[in-house]
Amino acid sequence: MTDETISAALDPAAPAADVIVPDTETADSAATTAAAPLTDNIHSQRWQSYLKDCRELVNLVEQLEVAGRIIKVTGLVMVATGIKLPIGSACYIPLQDGGRVEAEVVGFDGENLLLMPQSAVEGVVPGAKVFSLEIAETLPKPQFGRPPRRRAQDRARHFPVGDHLLGRVVDAAGNPLDGLGPISTEVTAPLGGRVINPLMRAPIETTLDVGVRAINAMLTVGRGQRLGLFAGSGVGKSVLLGMMARYTTADVIVVGLIGERGREVQEFIEQILGPEGLARSVVVAAPADVSALMRLQGASYATAIAEKFRQQGKNVLLIMDSLTRYAMAQREIALAIGEPPATKGYPPSVFAKLPALVERTGNGARGEGSITAFYTVLTEGDDQQDPIADSARAILDGHIVLNRTLAESGHYPAIDIEQSISRAMHNITSSQHQQQARLLKQLYSRFLRSQDLIAVGAYQAGSDPMLDLAIQKRDAINQFLQQDIHECADMQASLDLLANVVS
Numbered sequence: 001m002t003d004e005t006i007s008a009a010l011d012p013a014a015p016a017a018d019v020i021v022p023d024t025e026t027a028d029s030a031a032t033t034a035a036a037p038l039t040d041n042i043h044s045q046r047w048q049s050y051l052k053d054c055r056e057l058v059n060l061v062e063q064l065e066v067a068g069r070i071i072k073v074t075g076l077v078m079v080a081t082g083i084k085l086p087i088g089s090a091c092y093i094p095l096q097d098g099g100r101v102e103a104e105v106v107g108f109d110g111e112n113l114l115l116m117p118q119s120a121v122e123g124v125v126p127g128a129k130v131f132s133l134e135i136a137e138t139l140p141k142p143q144f145g146r147p148p149r150r151r152a153q154d155r156a157r158h159f160p161v162g163d164h165l166l167g168r169v170v171d172a173a174g175n176p177l178d179g180l181g182p183i184s185t186e187v188t189a190p191l192g193g194r195v196i197n198p199l200m201r202a203p204i205e206t207t208l209d210v211g212v213r214a215i216n217a218m219l220t221v222g223r224g225q226r227l228g229l230f231a232g233s234g235v236g237k238s239v240l241l242g243m244m245a246r247y248t249t250a251d252v253i254v255v256g257l258i259g260e261r262g263r264e265v266q267e268f269i270e271q272i273l274g275p276e277g278l279a280r281s282v283v284v285a286a287p288a289d290v291s292a293l294m295r296l297q298g299a300s301y302a303t304a305i306a307e308k309f310r311q312q313g314k315n316v317l318l319i320m321d322s323l324t325r326y327a328m329a330q331r332e333i334a335l336a337i338g339e340p341p342a343t344k345g346y347p348p349s350v351f352a353k354l355p356a357l358v359e360r361t362g363n364g365a366r367g368e369g370s371i372t373a374f375y376t377v378l379t380e381g382d383d384q385q386d387p388i389a390d391s392a393r394a395i396l397d398g399h400i401v402l403n404r405t406l407a408e409s410g411h412y413p414a415i416d417i418e419q420s421i422s423r424a425m426h427n428i429t430s431s432q433h434q435q436q437a438r439l440l441k442q443l444y445s446r447f448l449r450s451q452d453l454i455a456v457g458a459y460q461a462g463s464d465p466m467l468d469l470a471i472q473k474r475d476a477i478n479q480f481l482q483q484d485i486h487e488c489a490d491m492q493a494s495l496d497l498l499a500n501v502v503s
């Protein structure tokens with residue numbers, strides 16, 4: 001017998017026909033003659049059944065597992081020794097009561113691993129064992145060999161992504177929070193995502209209708225653009241994001257609620273997003289009371305979900321509330337593992353993490369879909385010099401600033417059109433549209449500058465034609481910029497009204 005016939009005969013999965021009737025054009029004559037009596041060859045049958053038993057025995061053997069030991073737990077960090085795992089991989093510590101604490105490798109110190117728990121560490125004892133949490137290895141298949149494990153992120157845990165998440169609310173680990181039953185794990189992805197070659201990215205060339213007039217007309221958003229929504233608390237960020245989620249023409253909306261209060265999460269889902277918004281959305285909630293690691297993971301997970309939809313060719317709107325809380329979670333972790341603080345208590349790794357997260361969104365390669373992303377940035381006390389705000393402004397393709405004075409005077413959405421800018425606008429809008437938007441901005445600013453003069457009656461009508469026009473258009477402009485929560489303003493309607501106001 002030749003080598004081929006032996007290996008074919010020993011493989012129980014190979015259909016018998018392959019062995020008996022080899023392809024006459026390619027098989028050599030020795031194989032043809034040897035193959036004929038094979039089915040009634042008693043030795044071959046015995047070998048086959050023996051090898052089948054061997055295979056079953058091999059599968060019964062329990063794999064030897066390497067375990068490390070916990071030697072130190074301080075604050076947020078656990079130190080393990082005796083186990084080597086790559087940074088970013090997951091592990092678990094079994095507890096005496098049968099539960100377990102899952103953790104992630106966030107650094108190392110000599111031979112020791114620094115672990116960050118994903119939940120509370122109650123119950124961990126000195127010397128507790130640490131096991132690697134490898135994702136389930138599939139058995140090697142004869143024709144494919146081992147499944148590929150080329151990259152470190154393939155060793156990391158995978159989380160559910162894909163269509164079956166639509167309409168669902170999940171936590172940062174992909175567990176359902178809405179009580180609507182388990183989430184299918186048919187399609188999964190690691191949280192790291194793939195870096196896109198910047199030269200392969202499709203440019204931003206089409207507009208995305210977000211359903212908010214002031215943004216559609218004055219700060220037009222392109223598909224694949226990444227914008228910041230800068231504001232203090234209570235100025236109307238959540239409401240504005242909810243309006244966009246409900247009225248946008250994007251195919252899918254992914255919402256990451258990171259580090260907000262639990263009550264706000266519920267309010268956002270039930271009142272602001274509403275059932276019709278939720279139906280085409282996926283909400284990932286990692287509120288303030290979960291561990292810093294889970295808050296970071298929530299943001300990565302929401303991005304991974306959006307990436308999967310983009311890969312399917314969909315236009316995704318990703319809403320991340322908030323980027324500041326994401327940075328704060330990273331600060332918490334970095335300080336805990338001993339990184340020195342630099343700017344306003346933020347260690348340098350925070351400023352590396354932000355672009356790494358933001359760069360994953362945007363347009364995919366040509367032929368793929370897009371992720372248009374809105375990140376909220378808290379400007380505490382409306383301070384625009386905050387290091388996170390500064391860093392965010394540099395890495396995003398535009399910023400929408402909400403103004404507290406406007407909000408306080410009942411002007412909603414409180415978008416400060418003077419301070420806001422969409423850097424993609426000039427590439428995706430007509431020159432006529434740009435002119436109209438510029439004129440409206442000029443009139444708005446002109447009136448604002450002279451407001452006090454006009455109020456005290458110091459302005460003489462007729463001395464400044466531009467200001468006269470601004471005064472005349474003032475009510476129309478204010479009305480144009482305001483929009484009720486329940487009102488949708490699509491792109492065409494926004495542009496028509498803009499033309500109307502400045503004509």
Ligand SMILES: Nc1ncnc2c1ncn2[C@@H]1O[C@H](COP(=O)(O)OP(=O)(O)O)[C@@H](O)[C@H]1O
Nearest residue numbers: 233234235236237238239240412413483484485
């Ligand atoms: N478009 C709007 N129309 C009317 N009221 C609004 C609008 N946007 C915001 N508000 C008011 O502002 C309050 C705070 O908004 P919210 O979005 O929760 O703020 P933030 O998320 O910035 O903390 C809301 O409860 C609502 O009363």
Ligand SMILES: [Mg+2]
Nearest residue numbers: 237238239264
């Ligand atoms: Mg909010």
